[in-house]
Amino acid sequence: MKITVTGATGHLGRLVVAALLEQVPAERVAAVVRTRDRAVDLAALGVEVRVADYDEPDSLAGAFRPGERVLFISGSEVGRRVPQHGAVVDAAAAAGVGLLAYTGILGGPEADFLLADEHKATEQLVLGSGLPYVFLRNGWYHENYTEHLATVLDHGAVLGSAGGGRISSAARADYAAAAVAVLTGEGHEGRAYELSGDTAWSFEEYAAEVARQSGTPVRYRELPPHEHRQVLVGAGLPEPLADVLVDVDAAVSRGLLAGTTGELSRLIGRPTAPLAEAVAAGLAAARPAEAATRHP
Structure with missing residues (x-):
């Protein structure tokens, strides 16, 4: 049985493909990508590369095979995702895949902020398709914040409008591990798994x-x-x-991204990575020469 990852x-x-290759032979993994050139390294490992574009429904006709398990990673183009995702679901249904796992958003139908709208619509499309499914409702990634630390350090400030709201984020690698556990x-x-950090x-x-880690007032x-x-x-x-x-910060202020369900750590069989680890990695990327002399 093949396991296929879109947006690979x-x-x-x-991260998902790398984690899969630690558990199954490469010939059992297929990567759906928009551009073959970006997947040369995956092909060299023995992964089957299939080229398809969420914006081109005809290209998706060859993206999936009957019976295989598919990780459907949501698109990144906010405002365009409902038709894009609909094309993916239609293609998966036409192919008769054995399982469609979709990466949605923490809270599912209860998430009442703008970024959740397209995810909720996609879940309805999946349900309407009749396909066997799993909803991986991912919370926030640490990296949403720590990948922008150069700007934070330059200004000495983290800017936001979330008040005292809290975020139960986890590392991307944790969410990837959860997807692999399901696949x-x-x-x-x-x-439907509500996935968030511990x-x-x-x-x-x-x-x-x-x-604390940078030695810079922030x-x-x-x-x-x-x-x-x-x-x-x-x-x-x-x-x-x-x-x-800004609407996400309003959701944070209302406590909608603070849930610590424990489902992510249960799926991956270990505690989720702490925010401090992601901060250390972000600082190393932002100021590598300085990071070499620091210890978190």
Whole structure:
């Protein structure tokens, strides 16, 4: 039985493929990618590479095979994902895949913020397809924040409008491990997993951890939502994306991303990676020469 990963050259997809290859032979893994050139390394390992684009339904006709298990990683183009995802679900249904695992968002139907809308619509498309499914409702990634530490260090501030809200994030690698557990295990069909880190943190605590590890004064600066939006747009973000991010902080302030269900650690069989580890990695990437002389 083949295991197929869509978006296999993205940040999460590459981690999933790497973790799969630790458990199953390469000939049992297929990678669906938009551009073959980006998957040369995967092909060299023996992974079957299939080229398809969420925006081109005809290309998806060859993306899947009957009976195989598929990890459907959600697209990254906010505002375009419902038709993109619908094309993937249609192709998977036409192929008769044996299991479709979709990476949604923490809270599922109860998530009442903008970024969740397309995920909720996609879950309905999956349910309507009649396919055997698993919903992997991923919480926030540590890396959503720690990959931008160069800017934080330059300004000495973490900016946001989340108040004292908390976030139960986990490392991308933890979510990848959970996907692999589902794809290679049994008894997951029809389940919806609410996946999040073991410990929730506030932006004040995050800023303090960055300051501790970097030796640089960093604080959390709370902004009114309209000012937060202005800062994001001024930094070059498209206005619709700025709206989404400010709305996410509003969701954080309401406690919608603070849940610590324990389902992620149970699936992967270990505690989730602490935020401090991601901060250390982010600092190493932001200021590698300085990081070489520091210890977290």
